[in-house]
Amino acid sequence: MNRLVKLYHQLGSPxxxxxxxxxxxxxxxxxALVLMFWGLYDGLFVAPIDYQQRESFKISYIHVPAAWMxxxxxxxxGIAGFMALVWRMKVAEAILIASAPVGAIFTLLALxxxxxxxxxxxGTWWDWDARMTSELILLFLYIxxxxxxxxxxxxxxxxxxxxxxxxxxxxxxxxIHFSVQWWSTIHQASTVSLFGxxxxxxxxxxxxxxxAVGTKLYYGYSVLKRARLLLLETEKNTAWVQKIIEQECRxx
Amino acid sequence: MPDFLDMGKYSFYVxxxxxxxxxLIGWDMFSLQRKQKSLCRQLLxxxxxxKHRRRSHRNQPLE
Numbered sequence: 001m002n003r004l005v006k007l008y009h010q011l012g013s014p015x016x017x018x019x020x021x022x023x024x025x026x027x028x029x030x031x032a033l034v035l036m037f038w039g040l041y042d043g044l045f046v047a048p049i050d051y052q053q054r055e056s057f058k059i060s061y062i063h064v065p066a067a068w069m070x071x072x073x074x075x076x077x078g079i080a081g082f083m084a085l086v087w088r089m090k091v092a093e094a095i096l097i098a099s100a101p102v103g104a105i106f107t108l109l110a111l112x113x114x115x116x117x118x119x120x121x122x123g124t125w126w127d128w129d130a131r132m133t134s135e136l137i138l139l140f141l142y143i144x145x146x147x148x149x150x151x152x153x154x155x156x157x158x159x160x161x162x163x164x165x166x167x168x169x170x171x172x173x174x175x176i177h178f179s180v181q182w183w184s185t186i187h188q189a190s191t192v193s194l195f196g197x198x199x200x201x202x203x204x205x206x207x208x209x210x211x212a213v214g215t216k217l218y219y220g221y222s223v224l225k226r227a228r229l230l231l232l233e234t235e236k237n238t239a240w241v242q243k244i245i246e247q248e249c250r251x252x
Numbered sequence: 253m254p255d256f257l258d259m260g261k262y263s264f265y266v267x268x269x270x271x272x273x274x275x276l277i278g279w280d281m282f283s284l285q286r287k288q289k290s291l292c293r294q295l296l297x298x299x300x301x302x303k304h305r306r307r308s309h310r311n312q313p314l315e
Binding site: 036040044045054055056058059062063066101102105108109112113116117119120218222225226229232233236241242245248249250 | 256259260261262263265266268269270272273276277279280281283284287288291292293295296298299
């Protein structure tokens with residue numbers, strides 16, 4: 001436990017964060033690519049065909065992990081936003097801003113693949129139903145965070161205002177999750193529960209879980225790499241960045 | 253279409269979803285690489301300007 005606390009404090013310092021996370025990046029990307037290819041292969045070619053939805057169910061091996069990630073990343077962004085507001089940590093600000101583009105990508109992927117799944121199953125590409133509308137609002141929240149940050153000349157001020165937008169937007173997460181219970185929607189109810197009974201056989205669940213871990217590793221790679229670049233940019237006049245430029249940019 | 257790629261009447265929807273996945277993730281990876289290169293160029297140029305300014309300051313005669 002002490003080692004974890006120590007690591008947390010070390011990661012709060014931009015130069016140490018840059019140095020430590022640099023070692024993680026190749027492992028995160030490698031693990032993400034292996035697991036995402038494996039999960040897709042398992043879902044597309046190994047998992048059995050659903051008796052009702054037939055082959056269209058295969059879309060779920062992209063749609064479901066993307067939808068999970070859209071909410072997971074927003075939660076991570078909200079926590080980083082809270083830390084940025086309360087403790088004014090530069091690294092938390094960088095994590096917050098770096099999470100928005102990759103979160104928006106997974107949200108867009110969930111919306112587009114949902115549309116591609118909805119057309120053959122429901123007969124429509126889109127419906128203003130509670131689950132879809134709240135997921136679309138999530139995409140706008142991600143765009144809002146990026147736009148707010150870019151609207152300020154001072155990146156630290158921009159990050160603090162963006163953090164406020166991110167924290168306020170957290171209220172949308174339970175709305176997305178419970179939308180299928182609170183309102184009558186055409187979207188199906190949750191199939192997987194963390195603690196309850198599963199409504200899906202292991203052979204079909206496996207692909208989702210592999211993709212869930214793979215996409216999380218990819219988020220780790222994308223957010224750390226982007227946060228490192230943001231820190232280089234905002235700290236460009238410091239001695240540690242000058243050293244990094246000498247070491248890394250000369251060979252780039 | 254080869255047998256293993258055949259998704260019945262849902263082929264278009266399934267393979268479009270797979271294509272979207274690779275396009276969006278690929279675009280994210282590509283934009284990160286591009287951002288890294290452009291930032292490096294920008295920071296190197298800034299460092300060169302600072303060195304040049306320091307050198308010209310040093311060479312100025314004292315009044």
